[in-house]
Amino acid sequence: MAEPPANLKEATRSGPGRLLIAVYGIFVIAATARSAVQIATHFGKAPLAYLLSAVAAVIYVVALVCLVKGTKASRRIAMISCAVELAGVLVVGTVSLFAPQLFPDATVWSFYGRGYGFVPVVLPVLGLWWIRATAKHEAAV
Amino acid sequence: MVDALATVLTYASLAVALWGVVLVVINRRFALNRPYGLALAGAVLLLELGLLVQMVAGLINVFSTDRTVATGTFIGYLVGPVLIVPLAAVWAAAERSRWGSAVLVIGCLTVPVLILRLRQIWDGHG
Secondary structure, three states, rough: OOOOOOHHHHHHHHHHHHHHHHHHHHHHHHHHHHHHHHHHHHHHHHHHHHHHHHHHHHHHHHHHHHHHHHHHHHHHHHHHHHHHHHHHHHHHHHHHHHHHHHHOOOOOOOHHHHOOOOOHHHHHHHHHHHHHOOOOOHHHH | OHHHHHHHHHHHHHHHOOOOOOHHHOOOOOOOHHHHHHHHHHHHHHHHHHHHHHHHHHHHHHHHOOOOOOHHHHHHHHHHHHHHHHHHHHHHOOOOHHHHHHHHHHHHHHHHHHHHHHHHHOOOOO
8 A cells, every 4th residue: 555655745745735735726726716706896895805815815825836836945934824714714714704795795614614515724723734644744854 | 517517526526535545544645656656646537627627617618608797707717726736646656655645635625616616606696
């Protein structure tokens, strides 16, 4: 079956990491396309929500690229973007719950990512866990 | 929007996903050098061809209809699965454990969701 990963890059990208990166890829496509359409066609309707969606898209792109690269430095950036992502989904989720008038249209992070099966709130936690779980390979290289 | 094709694609992607689930459960990777993996790759290819046909048909429909459809969003949901399925397949095939099969499952499960949204947008509830 699967042999143990040989280096940090492989350790980051293989096993559960491969699935994690795949889900990040789907969210990059979803968030980027969604905010691009919203900003291009009806930006005036809910500028704050659409800008937040664009910010979410950028953070997903950074996390994806850094996880795929799998170097020591890129993993640190991925860790930061996961932390920002978690803070973002918690803050936007809470604000959308208590002050819905601020968000006339939904963002990826509204109601803790309810529109996306709550994956947005689980994904950064899994990302942080995975970077931690594979950290032992950092010393090996 | 071609209703019959959308229905066929929904069930086809669920079937490919189920195939992937079986591979995960019996601890097999998405191996292209094995008959079961090669057959699965063929199924993914057929699914992709169907999605391409849906994209072309959908583009023709959305530009020829008299109804008000959110065109940009509709095109996004037409193109999304066409990109996601092959990317998931390539990313899945590079993995040497059952997690590769899991990638294929997730990739295929996005298709019914996107098709559902496509229908809603076409019906004007987008």
